[in-house]
Amino acid sequence: MTKGYFFEEVDGVLTFTIDRPERRNAINDDVMDGFREVIDYVHTHDTVRFLVITGTGDRAFCSGGDLSEFHTLTTAEQASSMLSKMAELLYEWATLPVPTIALINGTAVGGGCEIATACDFRLVAAEAKCGFIQGTLAITTGWGGGTYLFERGLRHDRALKMLVDAKTYPAQQLYDIGWAMRVFEGEPRNALEEFIEDMRKVEPGVHKAYKEMEIRKWKNAGLYTRIQQEVATCSLLWEQEPHLAAVDRFLSKNKK
Numbered sequence: 001m002t003k004g005y006f007f008e009e010v011d012g013v014l015t016f017t018i019d020r021p022e023r024r025n026a027i028n029d030d031v032m033d034g035f036r037e038v039i040d041y042v043h044t045h046d047t048v049r050f051l052v053i054t055g056t057g058d059r060a061f062c063s064g065g066d067l068s069e070f071h072t073l074t075t076a077e078q079a080s081s082m083l084s085k086m087a088e089l090l091y092e093w094a095t096l097p098v099p100t101i102a103l104i105n106g107t108a109v110g111g112g113c114e115i116a117t118a119c120d121f122r123l124v125a126a127e128a129k130c131g132f133i134q135g136t137l138a139i140t141t142g143w144g145g146g147t148y149l150f151e152r153g154l155r156h157d158r159a160l161k162m163l164v165d166a167k168t169y170p171a172q173q174l175y176d177i178g179w180a181m182r183v184f185e186g187e188p189r190n191a192l193e194e195f196i197e198d199m200r201k202v203e204p205g206v207h208k209a210y211k212e213m214e215i216r217k218w219k220n221a222g223l224y225t226r227i228q229q230e231v232a233t234c235s236l237l238w239e240q241e242p243h244l245a246a247v248d249r250f251l252s253k254n255k256k
């Protein structure tokens with residue numbers, strides 16, 4: 001039985017792989033522990049120059065929160081505890097001193113799309129689809145993903161549309177609206193190496209300094225507080241009947 005994730009550092013690139021293909025790489029508490037380990041690893045290993053997140057297989061990058069585990073959370077307080085745990089981890093991830101890259105090997109939905117949005121860069125496989133489908137579950141984003149989306153420089157109407165559509169977009173559309181930075185064919189590793197080729201030639205201290213510039217902007221814009229507000233909003237919707245019913249529908253559909 002695997003831990004649900006693994007990570008390895010090769011030549012300055014630390015890759016965190018969500019390894020639950022049978023659940024389309026959904027996030028549970030074990031995978032959250034993996035985020036904790038990886039963040040601590042980056043802080044204690046100055047050999048890490050880039051942090052990459054990807055998923056096992058070619059079907060899914062990440063399908064968001066594991067509904068088969070999180071459906072037991074039925075009150076706003078219970079939901080808030082899970083959502084804020086992941087939101088804190090993603091905030092730490094987003095404010096790391098190295099460039100972070102989502103290597104999107106397959107579908108990214110719900111919280112999976114939030115994780116990708118918390119990264120500095122998104123490289124998307126040509127056949128992958130991504131979307132903030134939370135609306136179909138009668139909730140909003142709850143890990144900070146909506147808040148990060150409004151910081152990513154997309155035209156405001158396009159960012160908002162992506163959230164309110166609550167559906168997946170194909171890779172080319174994700175590129176056209178400015179969410180994806182690259183659409184790649186073939187081996188994800190090759191796309192990654194090509195993407196970081198120029199960045200590799202730059203001193204790590206320079207990358208750190210630019211990340212600090214961005215983080216200062218976020219601090220001035222109250223990003224952390226806004227993420228906590230996003231968590232609170234989602235928690236309130238979580239305990240309501242439309243969400244609980246939507247989760248039941250998803251779980252029973254997959255039992256048939």
Ligand SMILES: CC[C@@H](C(=O)O)C(=O)SCCNC(=O)CCNC(=O)[C@H](O)C(C)(C)COP(=O)(O)OP(=O)(O)OC[C@H]1O[C@@H](n2cnc3c(N)ncnc32)[C@H](O)[C@@H]1OP(=O)(O)O
Pocket residue numbers: 022023024026059060062063064065066067068069070107109110111112114133134137140141142143250254255
């Ligand atoms: C909790 C935080 C919240 C947030 O803040 O954003 C969320 O993330 S809510 C969760 C949102 N995610 C979803 O609603 C995704 C649901 N999944 C899907 O829509 C589809 O599975 C898929 C991701 C589009 C993949 O489709 P497909 O390739 O056709 O696979 P299957 O649907 O057959 O799934 C295979 C297998 O995996 C299970 N699965 C998939 N996603 C999840 C999930 N998020 N949680 C738990 N389990 C999941 C699915 O039930 C199937 O299981 P079996 O039937 O037992 O094989």
